[in-house]
Structures are given as structure tokens and as C-alpha cells.
Amino acid sequence: MARIRFRCDPAPKRLVSLLHKARGLIGLTMKTRLCVIGSGPAGHTAAIYAARAELKPILFEGWMANDVGPGGQYTTAPPIENFPGFPDGILGRELIDRCRNQALRFGTQIFTETVTKVDFSASPFKVFTDLRTVIADAVVVATGALVKRLSFPGSGDGPKGFWKRGMSACAVCDGAAPIFRNKPLAVIGGGDSAMEEAIYLTKYGSKVYIIHRRDTFKASKIMQNRALSSPNIEVLWNSVVVEAYGEGERGVLGGLKVENVVSGEVSDLKVSGLFIAIGREPATKFLGGQLELDSDGYVVTKPGSTHTSVQGVFAAGEVQDKKYRQGITAAGTGCMAALDAEHYLQEIGSQEGKSD
Structure with a gap:
């Protein structure tokens, strides 16, 4: 029997929530060594590097977060002609799909849910969506910025x-x-x-x-x-x-x-x-002021790294970069965030068995 696939839009969000509740998924608690928030080039690159390092990351790609679908603004971009490796250009949606598939291939768990709040007051950290709570030893924030x-x-x-x-x-x-x-x-x-x-x-x-x-x-x-x-x-x-x-x-x-x-x-x-060109707004409201932000609302990272003001929390992509704002630089900082997180987890002695 053929499987019928339905394409969801934001309208039936409450129905989806009720279905999850009926299945007992709401309130589910999971543990992981690394949680990645965001699904653009930065988030997926961080997940790919983390998964290859056997950190078994969990990634939240969002559900119409800030009225943008999973994958962020790249999903609505015209053919991208300046991303290395694609001499004939590539659609933003296709590029994100390839990144997503690569992250999945190496063992990343991806949830199409929007992070509504976080608790960075103590380690391990807590990341919340409407359906679940993830307890993580380290977190990468890669939620990007919205064009005004x-x-x-x-x-x-x-x-x-x-x-x-x-x-x-x-x-x-x-x-x-x-x-x-x-x-x-x-x-x-x-x-x-x-x-x-x-x-x-x-x-x-x-x-x-x-x-x-x-x-x-x-x-x-x-x-x-x-x-x-x-x-x-x-x-x-x-x-x-x-x-x-x-x-x-x-x-x-x-x-x-x-x-x-x-x-x-x-x-x-x-x-x-x-x-x-009237500015951009970084997607940082869900952080609730728990990370140091600059005057424009971007996450502050220590020079030459992706370390934020909270040890064990890292930031990558445009959520912390208001100068270059390119997909390729976002991917680069995603790599940096994964490597910084891996070194941090080694320092605190986080073990593989802590992931669920």
C-alpha cells in the first residue's frame, strides 16, 4: 500500500500538538551530550562535525520559527552562485536538504520543533520545545538573524x-x-x-x-x-x-x-x-537574556572562538556574526562550534553513555 505524505503548514499546529499529546510525546525528556539549535548552514555543519565525532547530537530545525520554515532564510533564497562546490549554482532549499541529509547520515537526531526557551543557569543545560525537554551537556546556538x-x-x-x-x-x-x-x-x-x-x-x-x-x-x-x-x-x-x-x-x-x-x-x-538594507534582527529572544548580547542583540562570542558568556554554550552563524553574513562563513563557524564543543566535553569528562 502506498504511503501518502501530507505537507503541513503552520495552520494545523495545534492539531499536530494534540496528536503528539495523544501519543504521549509531550513532556518527553531526552539527554544528549550536544544539542544544536538551528538548521541553516551553521547548525547543520555543527551537527555534521559533532556526529562524526560520535557526540550523537540532537538538532532542532524549527517549526515555522519566526515565520520561516526549517532551514531558515536559505529555503527561500534564489539560486546561490557563491557557495563553493556548485559551479552552476544551487537552490537554497536544495543546499539545506543536502546538509540535512548529511547530518542524518552520520547519526544526528533532527526534530522539526521550535525551541521556546532554554535554561543555561546550570550544567547540564535544558532546552525546551512544546513537545519535549532536552538535557544537554553542551549547546550550540545557530538560530541566525531575520532580515528587516x-x-x-x-x-x-x-x-x-x-x-x-x-x-x-x-x-x-x-x-x-x-x-x-x-x-x-x-x-x-x-x-x-x-x-x-x-x-x-x-x-x-x-x-x-x-x-x-x-x-x-x-x-x-x-x-x-x-x-x-x-x-x-x-x-x-x-x-x-x-x-x-x-x-x-x-x-x-x-x-x-x-x-x-x-x-x-x-x-x-x-x-x-x-x-x-535597513538592518537585521538576530533570533535571540528565546534565550531570555541568559547569554551576553551586544547592543544590536547579537550573541557575543570570545575572539577567535565560538564560546559565549556561558561556559558550555557556543554560538555559530549569523546569530553572532553581523559583519560577513554569508552561508559559507556560517558553515565555517558551525565547524568551529562543534570543535569547541567537543573539546569542552572532553574537558568536563562527558561520556558517550550520557546520550539517549
Whole structure:
């Protein structure tokens, strides 16, 4: 008899919870030497290295955590062309699936559940989801960061939106795509990230507009000077995007309606790409303030390592990296976190028999 597979969405979450409860799964307690929280390149890389070291890790990949499916933002990314080993590019979803399968192959237990809270007050640590509690000798936090997005007609990722079809939040990731080459492009923002994005895009676009709602930038002076001195960058001061529209029947971004907040005048700006650079929000709320965070909410790690303010808890990927923010650097810190955790477990004498 063929097995029928149903694809779940966030709506029946309570039904799933009830089914688990009926099966006696809610309240289940498990023990492990290492628990990994997060399922992007950092989390899966940490799990792969930990599993190969026979730490038998447990990984929580999330269940629509922060409205993003298991695998994080990579699952919605366009073809990725700068990840080594894929000369023809690879879809983000496929890359994450490959990482997941590799982690499973070496013995990682993966649960499609969202971590709701943690207890790092004493070792062993406790990690909680709606269904179970995991007691772990060490924890790797790899929950990433969320792109701050703006809401206006055409900004969504549905059939009437242009997200990932001309709109992006990462110039380094997407700026070299053919649809942006030798075309006019726009960046929204006024901080250092916006200046960096605009300067980077001048290598590909015919012209780059910086759209900023105020008449001054908050970026550092050196970054402002670099952007303002570029002959290919033009600033639209006191301006906001009120609508994005398409180009013919191609289904890609064709232009923007831009409003001057002082005069109220709305003008038409023909661009083939819009990059939103208004910041990111690290996914750290579930930590409940138990780890040291910087002023922007990113986990603070000790220089040259993934050690956090709590001994035995490590952080990898964009949850602790607001500078590079690339899949390949996230994977690198995932490797570092697994190695740091393995050394820590050896130091405290954690034995294999402690895992369930």
C-alpha cells in the first residue's frame, strides 16, 4: 500500500500538538551530550562535525520559527552562485536538504520543533520545545538573524510581490545576478550596511540610487564619503518607496513609486533591482537574556572562538556574526562550534553513555 505524505503548514499546529499529546510525546525528556539549535548552514555543519565525532547530537530545525520554515532564510533564497562546490549554482532549499541529509547520515537526531526557551543557569543545560525537554551537556546556538523588511504594495513574496524577483536584502548574495547587470538599481537605507550595499552594486548596475527617508545618513562618515563620492550613486533624500511594479509580463521588478515625505510628490523610478538594507534582527529572544548580547542583540562570542558568556554554550552563524553574513562563513563557524564543543566535553569528562 502506498504511503501518502501530507505537507503541513503552520495552520494545523495545534492539531499536530494534540496528536503528539495523544501519543504521549509531550513532556518527553531526552539527554544528549550536544544539542544544536538551528538548521541553516551553521547548525547543520555543527551537527555534521559533532556526529562524526560520535557526540550523537540532537538538532532542532524549527517549526515555522519566526515565520520561516526549517532551514531558515536559505529555503527561500534564489539560486546561490557563491557557495563553493556548485559551479552552476544551487537552490537554497536544495543546499539545506543536502546538509540535512548529511547530518542524518552520520547519526544526528533532527526534530522539526521550535525551541521556546532554554535554561543555561546550570550544567547540564535544558532546552525546551512544546513537545519535549532536552538535557544537554553542551549547546550550540545557530538560530541566525531575520532580515528587516518593509511593507508596501509589491514588496511581498506572493504572486503580486517582487521579493526574490528583483527585490533582495543581500547585494553580495544576489547583486551579480544577470537580471541586475548594467541595469539601474536602488538601495533603501541610511546606515553603513546601505552604503556598503550601494558601493558593491556599482560594480554591476548602470546606476545606483540610495533611497533614504531623512535628509542625513546615520552611517559612519567614512562610509558616507565613499558612497557620496561615487559618480554612479545618486541619493534620493527625504524619500520612501510606496509601491513596486513589474515590467511587462516578465514577472520581475520594473520600477518603484517613490514619495518625497516633505513635498508629498510621488515620482516614478525605473529600476530592475531593489535592495533593502535597513538592518537585521538576530533570533535571540528565546534565550531570555541568559547569554551576553551586544547592543544590536547579537550573541557575543570570545575572539577567535565560538564560546559565549556561558561556559558550555557556543554560538555559530549569523546569530553572532553581523559583519560577513554569508552561508559559507556560517558553515565555517558551525565547524568551529562543534570543535569547541567537543573539546569542552572532553574537558568536563562527558561520556558517550550520557546520550539517549
